[in-house]
Amino acid sequence: MFPFCFEWSWDISHLVFMGGLWYALSIIGAGMTFAIVKSLFDISGGHGGHDDNHDHSHH
Amino acid sequence: MNETPLIHAGVKRCSKWQFSLWMAGVTAVLLWGVYAMFLCWFKGLNQTNMNDAYGFALWIWADLAVIALGGGAFFSGFLTYIVGKDELKNIINYAVIIGFICYSSALLILAIDIGQPLRGWFIFWHANVHSMLTEVAFCLSCYFAVLTIEFIPLILENPKLERKPFLHHLSHNMHGIMAIFAATGVFLSFFHQGSLGGVAGVLFGRPFAYREHIFIWPFTFFLFTWSAAACGPCFTILVTKITEKITRKKLVKDNVIHLLAKISGWMLLTYIIAKTADTLYWAMVTAPNAGFTLMDFYASPTYNIGLLFAEIVLCGFIPGLILITKRGRENAFLLNTAIVLAVIGVSLNRWVMVLQVMAVPVFSFNDWYTYLPSWQEVATTVLPVAYGLIVISLAHRYLPVFPQEKELNPVK
Amino acid sequence: MKEQNSHTNAKRYGMVIDLDKCTGCGACMVACYSENNVPFKTDETNKLDSINWIRVYKLTNNKPYPDTEICYLPMPCMQCDGIGKHGHSPCVSVCPAVATDYDYDTGIVSQIYTRCFGCRYCMAACPYHARKFNWWDPKWPADTEKYLSPNVSPRMRGVVEKCSFCFHRYQLAREKAYLEKRQKLEEQEYQTACTQACPVGAITFGDLNNKDHAVYKLKNDPRAFRLLERLQTNPKVYYLTSKNWVRRAGDNYLAHEEPGNITKVKEHH
Numbered sequence: 001m002f003p004f005c006f007e008w009s010w011d012i013s014h015l016v017f018m019g020g021l022w023y024a025l026s027i028i029g030a031g032m033t034f035a036i037v038k039s040l041f042d043i044s045g046g047h048g049g050h051d052d053n054h055d056h057s058h059h
Numbered sequence: 060m061n062e063t064p065l066i067h068a069g070v071k072r073c074s075k076w077q078f079s080l081w082m083a084g085v086t087a088v089l090l091w092g093v094y095a096m097f098l099c100w101f102k103g104l105n106q107t108n109m110n111d112a113y114g115f116a117l118w119i120w121a122d123l124a125v126i127a128l129g130g131g132a133f134f135s136g137f138l139t140y141i142v143g144k145d146e147l148k149n150i151i152n153y154a155v156i157i158g159f160i161c162y163s164s165a166l167l168i169l170a171i172d173i174g175q176p177l178r179g180w181f182i183f184w185h186a187n188v189h190s191m192l193t194e195v196a197f198c199l200s201c202y203f204a205v206l207t208i209e210f211i212p213l214i215l216e217n218p219k220l221e222r223k224p225f226l227h228h229l230s231h232n233m234h235g236i237m238a239i240f241a242a243t244g245v246f247l248s249f250f251h252q253g254s255l256g257g258v259a260g261v262l263f264g265r266p267f268a269y270r271e272h273i274f275i276w277p278f279t280f281f282l283f284t285w286s287a288a289a290c291g292p293c294f295t296i297l298v299t300k301i302t303e304k305i306t307r308k309k310l311v312k313d314n315v316i317h318l319l320a321k322i323s324g325w326m327l328l329t330y331i332i333a334k335t336a337d338t339l340y341w342a343m344v345t346a347p348n349a350g351f352t353l354m355d356f357y358a359s360p361t362y363n364i365g366l367l368f369a370e371i372v373l374c375g376f377i378p379g380l381i382l383i384t385k386r387g388r389e390n391a392f393l394l395n396t397a398i399v400l401a402v403i404g405v406s407l408n409r410w411v412m413v414l415q416v417m418a419v420p421v422f423s424f425n426d427w428y429t430y431l432p433s434w435q436e437v438a439t440t441v442l443p444v445a446y447g448l449i450v451i452s453l454a455h456r457y458l459p460v461f462p463q464e465k466e467l468n469p470v471k
Numbered sequence: 472m473k474e475q476n477s478h479t480n481a482k483r484y485g486m487v488i489d490l491d492k493c494t495g496c497g498a499c500m501v502a503c504y505s506e507n508n509v510p511f512k513t514d515e516t517n518k519l520d521s522i523n524w525i526r527v528y529k530l531t532n533n534k535p536y537p538d539t540e541i542c543y544l545p546m547p548c549m550q551c552d553g554i555g556k557h558g559h560s561p562c563v564s565v566c567p568a569v570a571t572d573y574d575y576d577t578g579i580v581s582q583i584y585t586r587c588f589g590c591r592y593c594m595a596a597c598p599y600h601a602r603k604f605n606w607w608d609p610k611w612p613a614d615t616e617k618y619l620s621p622n623v624s625p626r627m628r629g630v631v632e633k634c635s636f637c638f639h640r641y642q643l644a645r646e647k648a649y650l651e652k653r654q655k656l657e658e659q660e661y662q663t664a665c666t667q668a669c670p671v672g673a674i675t676f677g678d679l680n681n682k683d684h685a686v687y688k689l690k691n692d693p694r695a696f697r698l699l700e701r702l703q704t705n706p707k708v709y710y711l712t713s714k715n716w717v718r719r720a721g722d723n724y725l726a727h728e729e730p731g732n733i734t735k736v737k738e739h740h
Contacts, residue, residue, distance in 0.1 A: 001183050007569055017188040020250070024201050027243050031236050032208065039228035103628045104589070105606040110519035112600060114591035174589020174604065174629025181568040181588050189559075192567040192592050263554060264561035264598035264702055266723075349701050350723030421598040421699065424530050424720050428519075 063219050065457055069465050071308075072456050085448045092442025095435040099171050106435040112428040113417045117436045118172040123255055123409035125161040125168075125443065126199070127283070128402065130291025132158025132206060133241075133248035137288075138322060140241035149315045152460045153302075154295045155209045160450050162203045164443030169196075171439050191257035198251030205244040209237065217457050249284055256283025259412045266349040267356050268416040270341060278337045279412070285333065289326035290405035292319050293378075293398040300395065302455065308468045310461040317388045320398070324382025327401055331375035334408075338371065355419075359427040362415050370411065374404025483552070483578035484636055485679040485707035486666070487689040488545055490717055492673035495543030499525050502668030503547075506637060508625045510609030522603040524548065524634035525665050532716045542717045545674070547665065548601040548634035549698065549706030550580050556705050562593035562602065570631075578679075578707055579636050587630040594631060598699050599706075602633045636676075637663040658684050679707060696721055696730065 001018070008014065066072050073081075099106045109116045135154040139147040170176050182196045215221060215230035233240075253276065259268035260277025270277040296316055303310050342353040357364040378397035381387035388394055418428050432440075454460055503509060503525045515521050525547040532540045551560035558573035560580055570586035571593055573579075594602045608628040611619065619625060622639040626632050644661040648654070658677050666676040677684030686709075689695065694711040698721045712718055718730045 001186050005184065007185060013188045017186075017194070021197050021201070024198075024243055024247055027239065028201065028204055028208065031239050031243075035229060035232040035236060038232045039225055042228040042232070043224045103607065104604070105520075109591075110517070110606075111594060111603050112519055114594035114604060172590070174591070174631075175587070175627075178588035181570075181586060182590075185568040185570075185586060187567055187569045190565050190567040190592070192565065192590060196567065258592070261565065262561065262596050264596055264699070264704055266702065347725060350725060350728065352725060355723075417595065421702075421723075422720075423723055424528065 063222055065217065065219055067218055067459055069470055071468065071470055078452070078456060082449065082452060085445050085452070089442060089445035089449065092438045092445060095438035096171055096442060098435055099439065100176060104174055106433060108431055108433040108436065110430070113430040115413050115417055116430055117432040117440055118168050120410050120413045121440045121443070122165045122168050122172075123413060124406045125165050126252065126255060127287040127405045127409055128291055128294040129158040129161025129165070130248065130252060130287030131293075131295035132209075132291070133202070133244050134288040134291050135295060135319065136209070136241040137245045140238040141245065144318065146315045146318050149461070149463050150295065150299065150311050150319060152213050152462070153299055154292070155206060155213070156451065156454050156460065157295055157298055159206045159210045160443070160447040162199065162206055164446065165199065166203060167443065168439065191254045191261055194254040195251050195258065198247045198254065202244055202247040202251060205240050205247065208233065208240050209244070212237075213458050213460065216459050248287075252284040252287040253280035256280045256412075259416055262416070265416050265419075265421065266346055266351050267419040268412065269345065269349075270337065271345055282330065282334055282337060285326065285330040286405050286408060289323055289330045290401045292323045293327075293401040296320060296323075297398045297402055298451075300398075302451065306455065308464070310464050310467065312463055312467065320382050320388045320394060323401070324379055324388070324397070327375065328379030328383055331371060331379055334375065335371055338367070356415075359418065361429075362418055362427070366407070366411060366415075370404055370407050374400045374407060378404065481576060481680065483679040483707060484677070485550070485578070485686055485690070485709065486547065486663070487675045487686045487695070487709045487711060489673045489675075489711040490542055490544060491694075491711060491713055492671045493543045493545060494671060495527055495529065496670060497527055498668045498670055499545050499665035499674065500527060502664040503634070506620060506664035507623050507635070508619045510605070510626070512607070520604075520606050522605065522632065524632070530717060530720050540714065540716070542712070542714065544710070545665070546599060546601070546698070547708060548580065548636075549599050549704065549708045550578060550636060552578065552705035552707060554703045554705070561596040561598065561704055565592045565596045567592065577641065579638055579641075581635065581638065582631065582633050584624060584626045584630050584632060589629040589631065591631060598702060598704065602631050604631050605629060698722065
């Protein structure tokens with residue numbers, strides 16, 4: 001799974017397979033980080049409990 | 060200060076008592092499964108009726124089946140966010156919840172199925188990148204993460220949670236980039252659905268399972284992805300219909316169901332044509348090369364040629380043809396028949412690709428192997444169903460799963 | 472190819488079992504149980520969940536008396552070389568955690584018990600049913616635990632095990648050779664327990680690449696065949712028989728096919 005695991009080898013199979021895995025994980029991780037960080041900015045920006053673009057108004 | 064209600068305004072839900080009673084019943088079944096699960100974990104797999112000839116059995120079938128049926132999530136996600144079929148936004152939430160239930164169930168069953176559950180992480184840590192099962196484990200876990208991410212915004216829309224500014228924004232921001240998650244989910248699903256097909260297709264020691272390869276992938280790789288994309292949405296429609304029956308109200312408009320059914324129908328029909336071609340090539344070239352005729356594989360009273368007919372014609376061509384015709388889709392009886400057949404068909408395919416593979420004798424001097432699951436296996440397979448019912452019940456009661464519900468069921 | 476291999480250091484340990492000699496006494500199985508600490512159940516009636524690294528099958532030609540013939544066929548792990556003889560045996564290629572591996576120095580397929588997490592995919596992959604699952608923790612009656620072989624680790628519940636061609640004997644022989652500053656192992660220095668236990672000498676074991684080893688010649692005997700050769704598993708266990716029905720039983724053939732012809736086609740390719 002990691003290059004420091006003893007059975008790791010820098011061959012094409014490992015690169016393609018693990019490349020795909022880490023690529024997917026990076027997108028998931030980056031996406032979630034973006035959403036969380038942006039939400040933190042949004043609340044510190046004084047937007048409070050609702051959002052102008054959100055069509056799901058409840059107030 | 061007024062307490063925010065847990066249930067959305069403007070929708071009708073059953074009474075607390077009715078809901079509690081229903082939940083108690085389902086929980087009892089769940090606990091039965093949990094008891095069996097702990098038996099398997101503490102006493103080992105001797106609690107099952109598996110044996111050395113039947114190393115893969117009911118659980119692996121359940122795994123393959125729920126993942127195929129949960130395929131509605133990735134394919135509907137693909138259609139909604141990537142192809143841009145906006146109508147499907149009215150059913151995508153439910154598709155995601157069903158997918159979430161299916162995938163979490165699959166992971167749980169796998170955790171019971173392995174002989175040394177505490178070593179389960181070895182599949183990641185010591186990954187053999189050539190094994191189809193490794194790919195399944197990786198993509199399955201990653202895709203489960205994606206499904207969780209797709210489910211979270213919906214959970215955050217619960218009136219109580221939505222009051223919290225951070226959660227409100229988080230839900231909104233996650234919605235905003237959902238297409239990216241959906242695309243990742245499609246990528247992951249393509250591979251793990253395929254790899255599940257590869258699990259059987261690469262077994263060159265098992266002539267019943269083995270299929271010719273395209274590059275490194277056996278035909279079953281593509282057939283499994285294709286059938287999951289075709290039949291997964293049928294399962295989403297089926298569960299929606301059942302939910303509508305139980306809640307006694309219409310939750311999704313017909314045009315949405317018909318659109319999904321139409322796409323499913325074309326996927327199913329093209330899949331079953333490809334499956335027929337694969338079966339013919341296998342029966343006429345692959346199997347004879349290993350010294351088998353087609354009928355050698357269907358020479359048991361249980362596993363007879365009727366199964367192949369049921370899978371391809373009865374549960375393949377027939378529902379496919381019903382769903383591609385406007386009249387078939389719009390007739391409630393035909394539509395329901397078609398989606399039930401499609402769901403049975405894909406489950407049957409997974410059954411055959413797991414249990415019949417084990418049953419067929421490879422040695423001419425061996426007999427067919429037989430297997431009947433133990434109650435512990437049955438209970439642990441029923442467990443996810445009970446768990447699914449609980450999640451759906453909670454989701455329907457407390458979350459805005461169906462955007463069209465209020466419009467279709469105005470509260471007087 | 473074969474000639475080339477015999478001059479390189481890479482060994483391909485294999486076995487030749489003469490079915491014309493085998494009496495079905497089961498001494499090989501007993502020796503194997505004791506040598507490899509193979510666990511057993513109190514009641515061994517159900518053979519489908521009992522563990523044996525070598526199992527003697529009883530084959531019959533299905534003809535009525537007086538034409539009835541019986542053949543006993545001992546079946547250890549075939550230590551398959553896999554398609555194209557690249558070491559991708561049916562089981563090694565599927566194991567998700569590399570708990571079973573093909574050793575390119577000896578051609579022996581290993582099983583790492585502490586690595587195996589019991590998914591049983593290898594069992595599904597193996598057409599020879601050579602792989603057995605530990606459905607229970609081993610129970611050694613009375614004092615037998617004291618007499619377990621110290622060279623072979625006993626297995627725990629929930630993992631797969633199989634014949635290792637007594638690999639620990641290979642390791643011991645290598646250690647001895649190392650101390651004696653030798654590179655080469657003599658044929659008799661490394662022999663499996665079943666080979667030595669067979670009272671009629673039906674089992675011959677050695678390096679299939681080494682011209683000086685008996686198996687080298689025996690595998691080219693006109694009576695030689697391998698089980699399920701058509702699946703291209705490339706087993707390293709050969710069988711000898713003078714009976715055509717036995718040979719036919721060892722693989723699958725369409726009605727019009729004859730064992731000899733099919734094998735020739737495969738060899739040619």
